[in-house]
Amino acid sequence: xxxxxxxxxxxxxxxxxxxxxxxxxxxxxxxxxxxxxxxxxxxxxxxxxxxxxxxxxxxxxxxxxxxxxxxxxxxxxxxxxxxxxxxxxxxxxxxxxxxxxxxxxxxxxxxxxxxxxxxxx
Numbered sequence: 001x002x003x004x005x006x007x008x009x010x011x012x013x014x015x016x017x018x019x020x021x022x023x024x025x026x027x028x029x030x031x032x033x034x035x036x037x038x039x040x041x042x043x044x045x046x047x048x049x050x051x052x053x054x055x056x057x058x059x060x061x062x063x064x065x066x067x068x069x070x071x072x073x074x075x076x077x078x079x080x081x082x083x084x085x086x087x088x089x090x091x092x093x094x095x096x097x098x099x100x101x102x103x104x105x106x107x108x109x110x111x112x113x114x115x116x117x118x119x120x121x
Contacts, residue, residue: 007077008076008077008079008080009074009076009077010075010076010077010078010107010110010111010114011073011074011075011076011111011114011115011118012074012076013074013118014074015072015073015074016029016032016033016073016074016118017029019032019072019073020032030119032073033073033115033118033119034119036069036070036073036075036115037112037115037116039069040066040108040111040112041108043062043065043066043069044066044104044105044108046058046062046065047059047062047063047066047085047101047104048101048104048105050062051094051097051098051101052098054094056089056092056094056097059085059089059094059097060086060089060090063082063085063086063089063097064086066078066079066082066104067079067082067083067086070082070111075111075115077107077110077111078104078107078108078110078111081100081103081104081107082104084100084103085097085100085101085104088100
């Protein structure tokens, strides 16, 4: 019997709405989304550079930053993929972490598109 694995949502807008603590604080939510989008390439670049350098400690720091910020904002797919990289790093499997990280740039592009659409609403 095969298992059905659900792909996490690229973005859950309810997560952003829940971050502000106020149901109608759209301005603060906008700031959070813009900050996430501004920092996303930096977080991803830092992780990929650390993996390229085969440096596990900075890679772990970068992947945790990417995972936590993504999950907090509702970018569940990217957060889940970062968790896979994290798991490989915890196992000290740098080639496995590097291979898993290959899925991150396309997922980041997807979340950037969805968040840009969210901001346009």
